[in-house]
Amino acid sequence: MINLELAKKHQETFEQTMMLAEHMMRPYSRKYDKEEHTYPKEMEEVAKLIGGARSAATGGTREPIPAGTVVNGGNMGAVVGLFGLCWGDVGLFLGMPGSGLGNAAITAVGTPEQVKKYGGSYAAMCITEPGTGSDSANISTTAVADGDEWVLNGEKIYVTDGQRCDTLVVWATLDKSLGKAAIKSFIVEKGTPGCEVTRLEHKLGIRASDTAAISFNDCRIPKANVLGSAEIATDAEGRKKAFGGVMQTFDNTRPPVAAMAIGVSRAALDMSRELLKLEGVELKFDKKPVNLSAVEAELCQMEAEWHGARLLVLKAAWMADNKMPNSMEASMCKAKAGRVGNNITLRCVALCQSLGYSEKYLLEKFARDSKILDIFEGTQQIQQLIVARRVLDKSSSELK
């Protein structure tokens, strides 16, 4: 039966995360924005409290769902929790132990042994390279089998939490000439000889979260640390499936990133509405939009966009909870929430004028933090590409 209100348990999750956000994150927002690369130790307490929500981007249970049953499970809980936590602070959330996207990959494709050993670790994801961004099939970091080990060589950048994590999930190719099918992901424990953090980036926003460059020089890891099969598919179907499996991680991680955009843009809207209220501007939802003042109309429009984006996120997560393929919906919500989140936070700065631009308030920070959410886990344009291919029924060679 159609109902788009949150289940009671998720409403409670949301309220709890809002409390944490307000009392345990916001007080540190400015501090760690200023002290880039400093580890926000106060967040360990928050991470402990959210415990279960740590599986932020995990796919929940692998059990089949009986017909006729509806599940509001881990995926929905994760995005709802992120609405609240990222209302608090996206940067601090990302800099929190256990929020790493590597966890999502391990949970999604790892063997029971791997999940047991590494699922609870602080796992970061190494995909991007200096010469490879959105075209992740083009990576050139190599993995070569040598006895009981894999030997990794290459350079990775934009590794969120790369400095402070315990574990890395590294994308590497077994043979670049074999294309996508030869790309596998590997679990590397930090401290393994040959694996070194070489640089931390200075960024526009999410400064509380470290973003590392990591190099692999003859880095040797156990054979058992490959995620999924080490076989390289030889037929077209198998090749497609192999890389599709790797990419499927994104179906689980895109809605959470979209949820972060929902959280931060809600924060900007709430703060702007408070500041505007002091000047007598209040939304009453009474007059038709065409009869409102410009500032009221702009606020209303942002509210509408925010609600639309939020529902797309919930739908994608709901589909994942109910084991429905949600590749397109995950991309839809990421594209929409990414751009809406960025638009709202930027417009809120302009609406509040000097107050918006000042570091005295957090509006300018929200506007800086939100930009990354329209970029990582696939830029808006990559999401549009995925949606377009699905709607138009086109392959990646037809619609490039």
Next chain:
Amino acid sequence: MTDTATDLLFDLTLTDEQRMNRESMQRFAAAEMRTLGKSVDAGDSPAQDFYPRTAELGLTLLPIPEALGGAGVERSPTSNALIFEDLAHGDMALALGSLSPMAFVNTLLDQGSDAQREQYLPLFCAGKFKAATTALLEPRATFEPTAPATTATLHGDGYSLSGTKSMVPLGMEAELLLVIARLESGDSAAFIIEGTPLGMTRTAEANMGLLGAQLATLTLDQVQLPASALLGGGAFDLQRFIDLSRIGICALAVGTCQAVLDYVTPYCNERVAFGEPISNRQSVAFMIADIAIELEAMRLMTWRAAARAEQGLDFHEHAYLAKLFCSEHAMKIGTDGVQLLGGHGFCREHPVELWYRNLRAIAILEGIASV
């Protein structure tokens, strides 16, 4: 945030009844409405020949209590929104006309008195199309639906109505009309008007679109009505009426925009330029992706407002924001639909220019299409 905790799960699954009903609505819309809608718009077919055929859908019959001759299925704003969506996929103008009697019936069920229900509702159960409508809009820039200028003053045992109503669906044919006016006290009221009483003039409108809905202007010049014509016998919850109508208008937008998407998709896949389908180009493909994305958000916002109304939760703000969202994006989708077909889209051979004209009305329409 304004979410209200409920004991229900978040769910987008249709009930079996809704699924079956959608199938028959969609079948009817495809077979009876799409082609005819275009022909009506071109002035080649009279819309009044079409409406009697909608009787088979039982649109008004369902929610009327069995005691009054109806099917006694509890009125469901969500199921109604799905019907609006599916019929608009066929043709928005004809959908609006077809659903006008249902909007009248819904409002009577929602806010009418027992005596009024007993008097009027059985008329909608005879298995024939009964033209009825609701009238709120007035022809004035800056018009606010919550502040109609049409007045109802006490006159003898009844009321005297004066004012002008515009964009009234089935306005020329409707045998029963619900007219919204303002009482001397300042409160809003709704009046049931039968036929064309003395002082009321009906004028067919010529608009940029929605020809099939047979929109008309009603001029009321001291129209005398008995006290029993006052809906519910007292104050009318105008905001609730507007909000329930907004859900229906949003659903019309969703159905029409789905029609745009379903049309431009194969067109852009088949249309070749520079040696390959134009949909192989990102500028074209991304426009289509955005249509799909915004359309889905329109649908979810509409469903949410409808489901809240159905659960008895406050839904004013949700209906308001859904209407705002649908108004903006429906027009964007309408104009992108024409853009994607280029010069062909501008020519009336293709339906996209019709959808463009019809979708312009989404931001304007109020007080019709109550779910």
